[in-house]
Amino acid sequence: MNENRQTANLTVPARVIGRLSIYRRVAAMLQGEGVTTAYSHEIAAAAGVTAAQVRRDLMTIGAQGSPTQGYQLDELETSLGEFLDAPAGQRAALVGVGNLGRAILAHFAGRRPKLGIVAAFDVEPDRTNRVIHGCRCYPMDELREVVRREDIAVGIITVPAAAAQPAAMALADAGVRGILNFAPRTLHLPASVHVEDMDMTMALERVAYFARQGTPRS
Amino acid sequence: MNENRQTANLTVPARVIGRLSIYRRVAAMLQGEGVTTAYSHEIAAAAGVTAAQVRRDLMTIGAQGSPTQGYQLDELETSLGEFLDAPAGQRAALVGVGNLGRAILAHFAGRRPKLGIVAAFDVEPDRTNRVIHGCRCYPMDELREVVRREDIAVGIITVPAAAAQPAAMALADAGVRGILNFAPRTLHLPASVHVEDMDMTMALERVAYFARQGTPRS
DNA sequence: TAGATTGTTAATCGATTAACAATC
């Protein structure tokens, strides 16, 4: 068991990656307010986690703070960017240009230079061969070609539930390695493809349940 | 520590509630295919979890299966509904009728009779005093009155990041007990208000990271 | 019956929290 331990790139749990993304958002926000340094408990308060968690997470990526000054926010933002972003950037494609798909295109348009949605796909002819929120929309049968040409690594699924699995397969077959799935259906894909579900119905039902019962103390 | 243990309604972790919501979706889907009973491993496969987890979760809500037949899907769906839904139903309000807000209104329109979005709010005059995707849109200064009149228990926040905290406060002050937050900002609210974050940017960055690094084996 | 599945407890695993010496 010792011989196959990972040496070069440590494995970081998904939970931690999510928090790092939030710390980056917080660092940008604080800098926007003119703040240049922040203590772990200040970052923690803005991120909604504990100070100890912030320190441990930042230790993971090798970001260091000063015991008297805290963390230098511009350095921190750089460190987080180097960890979270691909050096050469990554490109994403969206499948399903309905109401939700369009909203997501608008939401991400120009937000992250290192991670842009560069193509969208749909089965409906009246949604394709045009530009929506700055993103070119192609018919589904061009997916494979466009994904390869544009070197697209990430897929976003916003099709109806019944169409989700075929859409995911098409993306995976074309070479996509990660999928953000908004459709209320569990996707079955090779283990080499990382899937994250954004199930709005589930989330809303959970909120409704705890609105009634009260939040557990965890 | 023994004296204040909960007796009547057991506390169920958020993770479990989320899975129960998924089992309900699976039960509905299988019934739509004409299936009447399913084993835990069949439900598990469709839900993307382990069979042992399905059995343990269903045990939590007192749903029983037969060792030879598995679970009766119509009974299961009823049990899950009785557990997840408020007997008299619950009403939700959405704040922020932009692209994402409209998409969510369309997404939930008529989907769950026991949990409907019955009001929307916005600061923009040209978005208010009209009906969008079947939902009446009010100006923000009517929020308190409408939330109380319609007995709204759940809020959905789809405003820009800078407007999220005031919107959350307005909802909490009006009596909302749970909030589904799509804005990329951590909300600070009394502990009595349950908050769930749907951070699309974080989720996409996480997918992009694991698309590059490979999924951890967890 | 035989056998796969269920309900339920014990063992394992991983993440969070607590603690504390080192630091500026």
Next chain:
DNA sequence: TAGATTGTTAATCGATTAACAATC
């Protein structure tokens, strides 16, 4: 310096997994 904060390890906590007798 004094003192709050940092980096880092040990203890705790909770959830998942493994195991197995009971069931139809």
